[in-house]
Amino acid sequence: MVDLQMMELIEGTLAKLGVPVQVIDRDQEAVVSNPEHLVIRASTALREDTPVIIMGKLCIRVTNPEVVLICDRNVPGAQNILKLSAALIRGLEAHHETEDSEMELCRHLLLGTLAQEDCDAVCQKYNLIRKVERRVLIFHILQTDSTRTYDMLKDITPLENSDILVEIDRHTVALIKEIADNETLDEAVQFAQALQETLMSETARTMTVGIGNGVSDLYELKDSYMEARRAIEVGRTFAPRDYIYAYSHLMLERFLVELPENIAESYLRVLFSPRTEKVLSKDIMDTIDTFFRKDLNLSDTARQLYIHRNTLVYRLDKVYRHTGLDLRKFDDAVTFRIFMELKKRRRKEEQER
């Protein structure tokens, strides 16, 4: 049976070339609506490579994929058109199979299910260079319908020659991307942002992106893949509205995630106690968050929050009185920031429970 994607490819290619040929799948009943085609499909007279006349139509059989091509015998050069079309379809199928098996191989590479000793052999088979700097980006779109993330991304992702897009599951696609000389991690982030915007403009969907570190051996891609996955997990906990997470940008967050729950909890209790609960309200926490984002600049923060500078000073004094941390001082600000992040982790854990 020809898969739907292949059938669409064949029909699309023939339509683009303006070839007056009909394609029927020999095994797939559903696509045959014409009774004439049922007879043709079952005919033992069908030959591979040689067109024959059945039910007044010129027909040829293709075995891989299993289809029959039909052409009106009055079309000038009908015999040659059918032969050429058959050859074209065989070529398309061969290419499709190579792509499929290359994707399968890459999936094994990323999931770490390919033995290291097999790596050289597969590199040779698929013309892949083993020792090149590459990184893995993971794109995750949580769909509620039957659309596959791979189908959404394959047409809109501008791939370079050596890039490989790999379907991991219905929601997840990995991109194996070669890293050019002098290419920075920021450029990978920019690529992800640009793709995110293209995806939004074209399909109205958003995706989450995880970006792994560069590795120099094809066999190590599994490490980059795991980092990209981890980046998404950790990033969603600490910055759920960011969507694009690079593993190496999440040092502090990764460290905090590793902290055992009971230790994290005991530290959290030091700062976020019933005594401080009233002071550290949502408003105050938003103020502190903005103060950190404005690099501890009082005037900029006051302007951003549309509050009087003295109001901000008053709020920070109040935090100092109740917590002992003066957020205008770098060391105290760092300590508070770490506790803030730990609190985000706890919130996420509570949601998951």
Added chain:
Amino acid sequence: MASVSLKHIYKVYQGGVTAVSDFCLDIEDKEFIVLVGPSGCGKSTTLRMVAGLEEISDGELYIGDKLMNDVAPKDRDIAMVFQNYALYPHMTVFDNMAFGLKLRKTPKDEIKRRVEEAAKILDIAHLLNRKPKALSGGQRQRVALGRAIVREPKVFLFDEPLSNLDAKLRVAMRTEITKLHQRLQTTFIYVTHDQTEAMTMASRIVVMKDGIVQQVDTPQNLYDFPGNEFVAGFIGSPQMNFFNVRLSKEGQDVVATFGDNKIVVPNFKIAKFVDESYIGKEVIMGIRPENIDDGAEFLEKYSTATINVNVEVTEQMGSETYLYLTTTGKDGNIIARVDPRTTSRAGDKIRVAFDVNHLHFFDKDTEKTILSR
């Protein structure tokens, strides 16, 4: 080019959180509308609903006279410029601008024509063969604009496009976008949390808070006639000063009392009160920082509206100086924008006067203005 009409638009998320409530607005063809408000006010959600990136929970959206609620974003004839001005780093400027058109299978000649035309408009024709790495922040932002222009949309949507730029570049790009609007003569809908951007660019501003439209008006009208305390505080930087005052009659005068301070409210202001019964009650009084001064002439001119203050901090901005002041009473923090040659320094005890022609008054409960225009 097209008008955009939002009729009773709602956005309610799963779980019942209402992000936008009963949003009604008719945007005329070629208008430059700015949606402004603090984080979480629903401005970006509204824009995303126009773009088709968010489903509309209730209400109707028209672009031109076509109902767009169920039309896919790519078929809405709009182009959106996002915050990140993200470009594909491995593509040239030309390819970045052409990419959207290629996805739409636009013929090559047409792509070339549109990209070159947009590049000319944006003055980046000489950069078409460069990669993003070799561009400055401003040039990248122009390429992002170019990517939207080549689509020749009926409506441009901007989602905080300048928020990632540094202050100097932001000012320059503000002018660029205004010029672009004049040149393209197309409808622009622009979202920002920065009221200065809104004031300098918009034909009309929509101020939002908690998913609800607070006021829609021209920049100058919003500044001069804020409809409520929120708009008054949000529009203008530094923000308006507010005082809880009691209005009372003293002889022929109406005075506003707060802390140990008394201000005589001029009769023409009283005449504008929508209801005289506010006299004798507590109301909120507002005054903008530029209407408070410590200069001798000013003090003399508004001698019935002076108060004693302590100078906490002075911020010299070059063309002006901000005085951060405190006075008695619970609304004791005041900002004044004064002449840069002021001699007032932190720690000084001084007198300042209020320009009573520019007092604003709001109802204490509804926070709505109690002045008619």
